[in-house]
Amino acid sequence: MSLIDAGLNRSRTVLATLVLLLVAGAFSFIAIPKEAEPDVNIPIIYVSMHHEGISPEDSERLLVRPMEAEMRSIEGVKELRATSYLGGGNVVLEFEAGFNADTAIDDVREKVDLVRPDLPDDTDEPTVNEVNLSLFPVLVVTLSGDVPERTLMRLARDLQDSVEAIPEVLEATIGGDRDELVEIVVEPQLLESYNVDPAALLELLSRSNQLVAAGAIDTGQGSFAIKVPGLIENVDDILSLPVKVNDNAKVTFRDLTTVHRTFRDRDTVARVNGQPAVSLEISKRTGSNIIETIEQVRSIVLTESTEWPDSVTINFSQDKSVQVRTMLSDLQNNVLSAVLLVMIAVVGALGLRSGILVAVAIPGSFLTAILVLNALGMTVNIVVLFSLILAVGMLVDGAIVVTEYADRKLREGEPPERAYGMAAKRMAWPIIASTATTLAAFAPLLFWPGIVGEFMKFLPITLVATLSASLTMALLFVPVLGANFAIVSRYFILIGAAALGAIIGTSIGNGILSAIFGDTLAPAYVRPMATVLLGGTGLVGGWWLGQRLAAIVERNLSRPMGPSNTKPKPSDGDDSPVDLAALTGITAAYVRVLRGALGRPAIILSLAFATLIGSWVLYGALGKGVEFFPSVEPEQAAVQIHARGNLSVTEKASLVGEVEQRILELQAERGEFDSVYSKSGNPEQQQEDVAEDVIGTISVEFTDWDQRRPADVILADIISRSGDLAGILVETRKEESGPPVGKPVQVQLSSRNPDLLESEVAKVRAFVDTLVGLKDVEDSRPLPGIEWEINVDRAEAAKFGADVTMVGNAVKFVTNGMKITDYRPDDSDEEIDIVARYPSSDRTIDQLDEIRLQTSEGQVPISNFVERVAKPRTGQLSRVDAIRVMTVRADVLPGVLADDMVTEIRAWLPKAGIDPRVEVEFRGEDEEQKAAQAFLQKAFGVALFLMAIILVTQFNSFYSAFLILSAVIMSTVGVMLGLLIVGQPFGIVMSGIGVIALAGIVVNNNIVLIDTFDRLRKQVASPLDAILMTGAQRLRPVLLTTVTTVLGLLPMVLQINIDFVTREISQGAPSTQWWVQLSTAIVAGLSFATILTLVITPSALMLRENFVARRQARRDATAGTQPA
8 A cells, every 4th residue: 555655646657657668668669579489498309310222121120119119208298109100210209298308308318328339321411300499480482483403502592591591590591402413324334345343333433433632741851741632523524434444455444434413303393373383481590580581582482583694583482471460450440449439338337537547547557568578588579469458358357346436436536646646555465366267267377288288378368467567556556546647647748749739730840842843843941941830839739738738628527527516535445335216227226226126135046056057068069179279270281192002203293283283273263362372292201290191282372361271172173173183182281370280180999919909990990991981081090112132142142142132233323223332423412323224224123133243253144043923012100209199180161179079989998899909088178178188178177276265365255256256167057058149169269368367357347345344344334234335335347347358358259350440340350260269258248247247245144244144043042042
């Protein structure tokens, strides 16, 4: 209380502090870094191992298992996943959220160093990679056009250097880049005719590319460095190397081979809008402003492109700054809407003065919170913005309660200084308790585990800052501003009128100059003189007019608000009894209804309890079910093309190109895409959630949501248009809202006996195929196809002086080529491999049988001791915690909930006859949903316990605390009924947070109501009258706080966004779809909670008073019957 008195006595200091906070907060809002997602440590580290040509079985045995054995001993590992595939393998370590990333990655690198000696010699050095959101691209720049590939690559690398020079850019990665190499095309016929051994040829080349450090020589008369050039520097050096020398004749590489500098064989084909493309994926540094960073990148790209060929097209996609701009715009629009709606409601109920005071609390709280977040080094991201929007409806409650009480005292004849001082001191403890209980409701969210928790922890942090600022606004700044409203209004009017007059005068001066001089340039001294003269005149005129307006306002504000004959009653700030007979209007009607309810409190409470149970049962029977995250209209989607068989890269590109052509035809008709980016050739075969038979992916980025059809309709159109294409299966995947979990329905089967998995997966797949509501079903069983196995008869090979190594090296000439050595040319920053292989005409399956080896017995066909056998192809092998797993995945049709589908599968499993040695579990969305549901239930319980501690401390009564907390439970009736009315499912994350937020909001009015009753009960003998007086006093503030909260959230419920700058109103924008479930839960629950506060809570108080009265009467009767 002394702090409030000090603030009122030092009002100039408080007002100056308020101005400082507003100005500093505004600058912080401009300067604070803005990004799309919070920069959190994703608890995943993966080890990637590459071994050219290794089979999946050998990869599992020689690469993955040794790595798994060491990784299992690392502390804090939650799950160990591994994948073996053709050409390598990887091991993914998932840690518990909140892990120490630096320690974990050091531990992983240490284990990799221990395993490295046990890996095959030809295995590349394993790489340890950390999954970090900072590494995810915030913008993709794509270069495409009808130009040579080398030209595109050169332009991309030059642009990469320029972009990475921007301080805010972390890195720019080139996608579609192919490593360069020097290819030595060896003609097998020429080698045989010259009797040249390929192995000797390659040995010669390797020995001719050596760094010889010859040293220096000191002769006593000087010191000289000795240099023996031995490194290959260009292609001509290779062509000039002698292979055979006979007298004066020599045979060089030029005679036997063709040497040229080229790229590695293409394993993917990328196109943008049908044109060959190279992409530049740009990621920003942690803490840098995403909007400014992308603006700089775009500027650099446009500057560099002025020197490029006209046929090169630039495309920008996946621009994260667009989402941030939209969120910022929505925040500003929601704040403006909230301020206007709150002002309208408060002005209508309390007058202009109170409306302005409450409206000041909104930007004051927001900007103070932004200032705190900036000081803590945090950024503005989607979760922070969401938290600020959520706080709009909560932060005005304290200011409304204070201004309403002060308004009542002003009407009783109190002067403003005393009225606002009394209001702040009288409502201090109820408001502090209300804010503390609200913060207690959100505090458990700080301990939300998993990646979802790492993201959502920004919500309680932001709300703590915002609501703490609103508490200060309500108890300090609003009372001081209200007490000095007349003075503040006077200076505001004077300064505003003077500034407006100066602006008008300056504008008139500029208009006169334009009329006199026209388009010609006025003399240099004329414009400053006109600005000073007319601007100064306008300033003086505005000041004079402002004085007159300020005087009028000051007279009106100084006039007492109560009747002229009203004299202030002596008051210590306590609540005064109300004359119930003098009540009129809505208050009188409410008191009559309340009097009737208080006559039968037990019946009222029984009906309330029955309504609670009934609402739960009703939603269980008629509700739309449960979902993990709300469905949000996506900005982009992926079209995946499935095909099976031993397809070449060219064949895959051709099949993907057919689907791409249908999409481009759709684009030509409707123009619903900003870009169409295709990548074919199993580009994502190492990703866990991508099927092995996906031969290509076409990423489409949609135009603005209001200029196209819904994404589901567009994707269905794509499926329909490509339905007649033979040999492929086309499926679509929308951009996920919430944490990425892949397809929503995932059934994982695991067993220590891998032979059991395939048959059991077939059973699950057969049942899933029968379910109505699922689409795009897939499983991870091996795909049909063949692979060639070359079996060497070691005994026969030994007869010819051959072995497995010689056969393997010879086979490499037919496949990818054999690496001989490498060199670093002047025009490259990296080493370039030198690879020998046969001409493309000799790189066939039949050529494998015709390979000849140079042995001690001469040229020997390998067919003498080698058998080529076709065998079923082995696909990817997946393991979880060192156990082989297979998975059945499926997507859901629009309008179908994944939870319902999982429930059906779960109910079928007991009678499915699955081998008991096979373990079945649900992954993906179901796993995340169950984890989030379990935590939110615990968080709700902890929040109730914390609020109970605060309430017992406030009222020193278990009954009062129980009564307020029961109102929280009862408010869920409104949540269930609201979801039934709007026909929405209960979102585990969004609706769950909404219920927790509702708990913090609902208690506020109940705290103030019970606090008022406790005070009036001491002054009024009849408990019935005390409860009726409490209801009469609290009706207006309860309705005001409810209406303002509902009005603040109503645009989100209706998905309406009002843009005050462009004067546009949009409905159903994707940015508003995130908050529908949460805002619906709060609005519906709070609306029902208002009935709780105004009827059911007084009835519970009356029930207690009746019980106390009966018990006292029984005691008195007992005492009267006892003998004296």
